[in-house]
Amino acid sequence: MTSETDVQNAAAGDSAPEPGRIVHPNYGRITTTGAGNVAVAAELQKVLDGPRADVRELTRKSLTSDMLNPIGLTLEEHRDHVMAQMKRLSDSGMPELGFRKEDGGTGDTGGALTSFEMLGHVDLSLMVKAGVQWGLFGGAIANLGNSETRKKYIPDVMSLDLLGCFAMTEVGGGSDVQNLETTATFDRETDEFVINTPTPSAEKAYIGNAGRDGRMAAVFAQLITTADDGGELRHGVHCLLVPIRDEAGNDLPGVRTTDHGHKGGLDGVDNGRIWFDDVRVPREALLDRFGTVDANGEYSSPIESVGARFFTMLGTLIxxxxxxxxxxxxxxxxxxxxxxxxxxxxxxxxxxxxxxxxxxxxxxxxxxxxxxxxxxxxxxxxxxxxxxxxxxxxxxxxxxxxxxxxxxxxxxxxxxxxxxxxxxxxxxxxxxxxxxxxxxxxxxxxxxxxxxxxxxxxxxxxxxxxxxxxxxxxxxxxxxxxxxxxxxxxxxxxxxxxxxxxxxxxxxxxxxxxxxxxxxxxxxxxxxxxxxxxxxxxxxxxxxxxxxxxxxxxxxxxxxxxxxxxxxxxxxxxxxxxxxxxxxxxxxxxxxxxxxxxxxxxxxxxxxxxxxxxxxxxxxxxxxxxxxxxxxxxxxxxxxxxxxxxxxxxxxxxxxxxxAFAIPEFVFEVPMLTDGGVDTITDEPADEYEVAGLAD
Incomplete structure (x- = not known):
């Protein structure tokens, strides 16, 4: 039986590679090439890699077998493992791709998204943890915050000196983000916003980094100011930066967090819940690109419509x-x-x-x-x-x-x-x-x-x-x-x-x-x-x-x-x-x-x-x-x-x-592909199977 590569090499005038041994009657044979048509695969890879082939190749080279999803660890061991890999990614400079040059990054959004994609080949927990930290939490600051806020926080977000959450989802709201219940009410007397979870259905749920590691949350809440007659003025959903834990990992006053623990998957990510009870943050905590409140409690926005403002804000977070x-x-x-x-x-x-x-x-x-x-x-x-x-x-x-x-x-x-x-x-x-x-x-x-x-x-x-x-x-x-x-x-x-x-x-x-x-x-x-x-x-x-x-x-x-x-x-x-x-x-x-x-x-x-x-x-x-x-x-x-x-x-x-998918070879070092020495298998569209049409 000849492999696809054997046939092509023979057609090119080269001697066919020596066939490998049969290791088991119910398993295939190995050849010295261990792959399909290398030249065609390389051309197909160019198409799949697309315009950011250089970023893909750099990321491939940085992926190692110890980044693979670990099997058999306890929940805490798994989380520790992922945090250790996060530190490696941080040291590699990968986070810088997703932030603008004026904020200390390189401004390569396409490169950042491509590198996140490549993590999907090794461990989705690592990809999600990185996405929460640099894509969601960091992205909220980068896309909704002013220059002073970005300068203050983004370097620490990239370095992991500040671990954060993206606190949007509520247990009772699901996909209905426009009608979130969490409130952020401005107090003119103290120049602060007061964050509250007014109902049980308003608890922030399934939040990545909230279970253990997060120190600050980008909290999405209904922004409320006070009218001249003392009534409420609601301005729709906005995002504020709210500290939730001290450096020792303890909940801050007014904040309550719980750990979701074991889930159906992604055990390397510490998802959790957050409640707020009259938590006060300074006025500057508001990420104010699309809406701001001055010291007198006056709200202003470049977008008049509440709905249009909401969809524009979410559009920056895609x-x-x-x-x-x-x-x-x-x-x-x-x-x-x-x-x-x-x-x-x-x-x-x-x-x-x-x-x-x-x-x-x-x-x-x-x-x-x-x-x-x-x-x-x-x-x-x-x-x-x-x-x-x-x-x-x-x-x-x-x-x-x-x-x-x-x-x-x-x-x-x-x-x-x-x-x-x-x-x-x-x-x-x-x-x-x-x-x-x-x-x-x-x-x-x-x-x-x-x-x-x-x-x-x-x-x-x-x-x-x-x-x-x-x-x-x-x-x-x-x-x-x-x-x-x-x-x-x-x-x-x-x-x-x-x-x-x-x-x-x-x-x-x-x-x-x-x-x-x-x-x-x-x-x-x-x-x-x-x-x-x-x-x-x-x-x-x-x-x-x-x-x-x-x-x-x-x-x-x-x-x-x-x-x-x-x-x-x-x-x-x-x-x-x-x-x-x-x-x-x-x-x-x-x-x-x-x-x-x-x-x-x-x-x-x-x-x-x-x-x-x-x-x-x-x-x-x-x-x-x-x-x-x-x-x-x-x-x-x-x-x-x-x-x-x-x-x-x-x-x-x-x-x-x-x-042509160009997945690192160590990903395939699993028993069903390596037991008995079967570790490099070529296609077998062989002559003796022509009746099935496998031969080209």
Missing amino acids: RGRVSVGAAAGAAGRTALAMAVRYSLVRRQFDHPETGRGIPLLEYREHQRRLMPRVARAYAYACAQNAIISQLDEFERNPEAYDEVRRREMETHAAGIKATVTAFANDTLTEARLACGGAGYMAENRITEIRKDCDVFSTFEGDNVVLTQLVGKELMSAYAAEFGNMDQRETVAFALSTAVDVVQEKARTSTLWQKLVDAVTDREHTDLLDRGNQLQLLVDREEHLLETVARRLRKAEGQDGSAAFKVFNSAQDHLLQAGRAHMDSWVFARFAEAVDACDDPEAKEVLGMLCDLYVLDIVDHDKGWFLEHNRLTTERTKAATADRNRLCTKLAGRARTLVD
Whole structure:
């Protein structure tokens, strides 16, 4: 049996590498190369690494095996381990990437987000701890604070001399951040804000660093001042810096914290709860970029609308959302690479002709469960690179982004987070199943990654809420205006928005038409034609938007609870539209990456992955395409056949495809891949398995 690399070397005139020994009848053989096609993998890696390949390479070199998620430690030992790794990251200069030069950083937002992503290959607890400290807590100060505040705190945040929390979520509020209950009331007599937790549902919950290590919290609260007649004036949610512990780790007066202890995962992160009882902080504790209070208690803001101010403030904090999606993608790729490697090592049942065990990846269903997810992993990596580049550009030159463009960026950041975290959790489960009993062993790490990644679908915005946000953006000419609407106003807006305006909004927000014009043979109707793929996806999105608009029309002339019922009844369609839009947007980003690839062989492989990405969408949603007469039964059957064929063909390059993820090799030093000496396995799309089509 010859490996993919053997065949390619022989074709190039080189002698084939000496085959390794068979270590067990149910395991594969090793060769001296230990990888797929190195040259093609390198070209594919360039595409996946994107514009920040240098940062990725530096981060890879800084990752070591002792950064891996430790197994078997106590809760406190795990937390201590993560804090030790945090110190290493701090000493490496990594935190400086995410802060502006005037604040002591390097001003490389894209580099910071990319480095956070890379931590997803080794330990999600470390990634989350770093994200809380430098991305959320530090990001709140950097993006909402004035120059004096930044100068005072950011150096200590970077060095870990000041450990902080991002105290936004409340146990009773969940994703409804605009209606948080915690209050910050200004006292004119003392020139202080008084922070209170007025109800049990207002307790800050699930807060990273609150359980043990945090000394200060960026607290999101309803800002209240006093009117001339003594009444309350409410100005919406703002952020204040509130000390919560002394240097010895004791709660400060008026502050009560508790430790959540063991969770479903992320044991290296000390999540906890915080309550405030008349805690006083100076007026300067308010992070006042979008709203300030003077010594006389007068509030002022450059943004008049409370709702617009709220959404603008949150828009500056989307780094966390982007980094969560990116790290989840890295975790998903890690699990996929493990499952693919295992499928090339593990043999099950004897081949009827050779009598040798058949590699798992030889089986069609194994190909179908892994290869479409590999295609999606490539697509989402390209989309993630795109949103990181947009955010980096925005922070370097915010004037280049008008309101509409900024809201589109924020919406895609929300959408890609929801899309990729859902993909990662699905992939981790399927990778575990694909590795059988070995995948269930903690020592092989997939279950450890899976339990850590679980919550990524919830924090930084619940995925359902974020997908609904995408749908709302699509239904709105101006997302900021739409974001301020209540349910009744939302319905009224839909009534005044013609379907053709919704369609035009969808078209102009992407590069669909440009790509269709460039690559489509209009006489060709094959689903493997790039232009037809684009048209199929945009048509689905537009139809779903039309459906939402029509359903909302039923509320014409109604208000109050009746309007809410209509809106609520359309929520499933709104979510479908949001998901369909993200499928289209991701596909456009992937198609751009394919088109930009210069290497012919790598471009061909990327093209097949792009085809499989679309065919997988069609396969999963074939009911919709059939019900709405977008595809015939014959064409959906043809799509399934093409999907199977591509799964088989790409399985012949499986090791090359996952090698291009460029995950540090020490990550794969797990028993299911190394026991018995099987530590470097190549693809085995061998001659004797040509009947399965694995040979190219």
